[in-house]
Amino acid sequence: MIRQLDDRTLVSGQIAPHEVAGLAQQGVTMLVNNRPDGEEPGQPFASEIEEAAAQAGIAYRFVPIMRGIGPADVAEMQKARQQAEGGKMLAFCRSGTRSALACALADRQQGASADEVQQRLTDAGFDPAPIAHLL
Numbered sequence: 094m095i096r097q098l099d100d101r102t103l104v105s106g107q108i109a110p111h112e113v114a115g116l117a118q119q120g121v122t123m124l125v126n127n128r129p130d131g132e133e134p135g136q137p138f139a140s141e142i143e144e145a146a147a148q149a150g151i152a153y154r155f156v157p158i159m160r161g162i163g164p165a166d167v168a169e170m171q172k173a174r175q176q177a178e179g180g181k182m183l184a185f186c187r188s189g190t191r192s193a194l195a196c197a198l199a200d201r202q203q204g205a206s207a208d209e210v211q212q213r214l215t216d217a218g219f220d221p222a223p224i225a226h227l228l
Contacts, residue, residue: 096217103183104192113145122180129157158191170199193219
């Protein structure tokens with residue numbers, strides 16, 4: 094299920110390579126994979142998603158988040174959003190939570206208020222509590 098954080102930022106759980114072309118038709122110009130390879134049996138490899146993105150004309154970044162969201166992860170999310178160039182960015186992981194929280198921290202660092210960031214997360218169905226101390 095794809096959830097919208099703002100007009101240019103989408104998050105979701107794992108996507109499959111065959112779904113990528115349809116994302117391009119929905120205005121997605123940047124995919125960010127926050128899921129490390131091998132996290133769960135049967136998940137597609139990052140290289141498979143990257144290949145599908147290239148075929149669909151979508152930019153791709155592999156930013157695996159394994160042990161909490163660090164400053165480098167937040168910086169990569171900011172770069173990815175900038176590279177979406179007016180289109181939409183879809184960040185994904187197993188459930189969408191890591192991606193949503195990383196996007197929220199990127200928003201906060203770019204000047205969004207803590208209340209605004211928390212409201213976006215809540216509206217999209219995510220609990221902001223895990224990052225509340227960072228907001």
